Amino acid sequence: xxxxxxxxxxxxxxxxxxxxxxxxxxxxxxxxxxxxxxxxxxxxxxxxxxxxxxxxxxxxxxxxxxxxxxxxxxxxxxxxxxxxxxxxxxxxxxxxxxxxxxxxxxxxxxxxxxxxxxxxxxxxxxxxxxxxxxxxxxxxxxxxxxxxxxxxxxxxxxxxxxxxxxxxxxxxxxxxxxxxxxxxxxxxxxxxxxxxxxxxxxxxxxxx
Amino acid sequence: xxxxxxxxxxxxxxxxxxxxxxxxxxxxxxxxxxxxxxxxxxxxxxxxxxxxxxxxxxxxxxxxxxxxxxxxxxxxxxxxxxxxxxxxxxxxxxxxxxxxxxxxxxxxxxxxxxxxxxxxxxxxxxxxxxxxxxxxxxxxxxxxxxxxxxxxxxxxxxxxxxxxxxxxxxxxxxxxxxxxxxxxxxxxxxxxxxx
Ligand code: SF4
Numbered sequence: 001x002x003x004x005x006x007x008x009x010x011x012x013x014x015x016x017x018x019x020x021x022x023x024x025x026x027x028x029x030x031x032x033x034x035x036x037x038x039x040x041x042x043x044x045x046x047x048x049x050x051x052x053x054x055x056x057x058x059x060x061x062x063x064x065x066x067x068x069x070x071x072x073x074x075x076x077x078x079x080x081x082x083x084x085x086x087x088x089x090x091x092x093x094x095x096x097x098x099x100x101x102x103x104x105x106x107x108x109x110x111x112x113x114x115x116x117x118x119x120x121x122x123x124x125x126x127x128x129x130x131x132x133x134x135x136x137x138x139x140x141x142x143x144x145x146x147x148x149x150x151x152x153x154x155x156x157x158x159x160x161x162x163x164x165x166x167x168x169x170x171x172x173x174x175x176x177x178x179x180x181x182x183x184x185x186x187x188x189x190x191x192x193x194x195x196x197x198x199x200x201x202x203x204x205x206x207x208x
Numbered sequence: 209x210x211x212x213x214x215x216x217x218x219x220x221x222x223x224x225x226x227x228x229x230x231x232x233x234x235x236x237x238x239x240x241x242x243x244x245x246x247x248x249x250x251x252x253x254x255x256x257x258x259x260x261x262x263x264x265x266x267x268x269x270x271x272x273x274x275x276x277x278x279x280x281x282x283x284x285x286x287x288x289x290x291x292x293x294x295x296x297x298x299x300x301x302x303x304x305x306x307x308x309x310x311x312x313x314x315x316x317x318x319x320x321x322x323x324x325x326x327x328x329x330x331x332x333x334x335x336x337x338x339x340x341x342x343x344x345x346x347x348x349x350x351x352x353x354x355x356x357x358x359x360x361x362x363x364x365x366x367x368x369x370x371x372x373x374x375x376x377x378x379x380x381x382x383x384x385x386x387x388x389x390x391x392x393x394x395x396x397x398x399x400x401x402x403x
Contacts, residue, residue, distance in 0.1 A: 168291040182327050186290050
């Protein structure tokens with residue numbers, strides 16, 4: 001098979017013939033990516049891998065993103081604490097602003113045949129969102145999907161063994177979600193940030 | 209061996225060494241502190257350096273062992289997360305008595321740079337294991353680790369039969385001021401009913 005790298009528009013044109021719901025998007029730095037719906041994503045993955053013009057035979061990375069934004073006020077300089085003064089407790093932050101659907105799975109694909117790359121994003125619903133597992137297409141996806149399941153709580157339909165992988169088996173919640181509330185105790189140990197959220201931390205009220 | 213004496217010559221002109229059993233056993237123990245290969249983060253790099261030819265723990269009789277069954281000493285080198293803590297505790301339970309624990313670096317002592325804002329890091333492995341020697345630093349230099357091992361040898365020398373050992377852990381003072389990481393309020397402690 002000869003080497004024929006395609007650009008994003010050509011790839012999109014090929015994909016859209018079979019999957020009309022897939023759109024071509026550009027991010028701020030002009031990096032193009034394909035936005036795909038979760039329904040029928042497994043067929044799209046198979047197509048991306050098996051079509052000889054695309055031949056995406058390697059899944060370089062599969063990561064999850066929480067797209068919700070913090071409602072934080074604009075950054076302002078913090079005056080240095082006066083010597084001897086009691087430390088100022090951080091202000092509790094505003095609740096996060098949910099966007100819908102607010103989780104995303106980002107697939108970075110690479111073709112060793114044509115040496116072209118592709119980013120595909122699948123947006124997922126925050127509550128009980130499920131994406132088809134692409135483990136049967138790229139075997140390596142199994143571990144990535146477990147990680148996303150563990151840290152962001154995205155379900156993967158058809159995964160052979162969807163368990164937590166990073167946090168302990170009996171951990172509660174999904175720590176990389178922006179609305180994650182830190183647990184109070186674990187294994188008999190009081191946790192330092194009991195009941196807080198990420199935004200209540202060091203940058204509270206002063207986020208960039 | 210404090211109480212060791214040597215008498216020149218009995219009838220056949222043989223040399224005779226007298227000591228107490230504890231001293232003799234401890235002399236053997238302190239010169240063969242085999243340590244478990246257990247490194248969980250960046251402090252492990254310093255542990256490897258200490259085992260390497262320049263600092264060379266072998267000359268203290270400290271040889272790394274790949275299994276807890278053959279190890280006398282557990283050097284907690286690196287960050288201990290809540291998930292790792294249960295594994296570390298299991299490994300410690302698999303070691304034969306008398307067993308010793310050295311906590312190396314701010315992370316294993318008190319959570320280190322993660323103590324304040326991380327959800328996943330345990331603030332000090334001494335919540336689960338009886339630590340004998342704390343070595344501050346992020347990471348401690350190999351000299352500090354050797355220092356800690358020498359302090360541990362002192363403790364081993366005072367070990368008595370029936371498992372009587374020093375209760376208060378040793379905190380090694382480092383040559384350079386140890387980085388204060390967060391407001392962890394580091395206080396050596398011993399877990400309930402262990403060690
Ligand atoms: S104390 Fe410092 S060097 Fe050691 S494991 Fe923790 S962060 Fe790494």
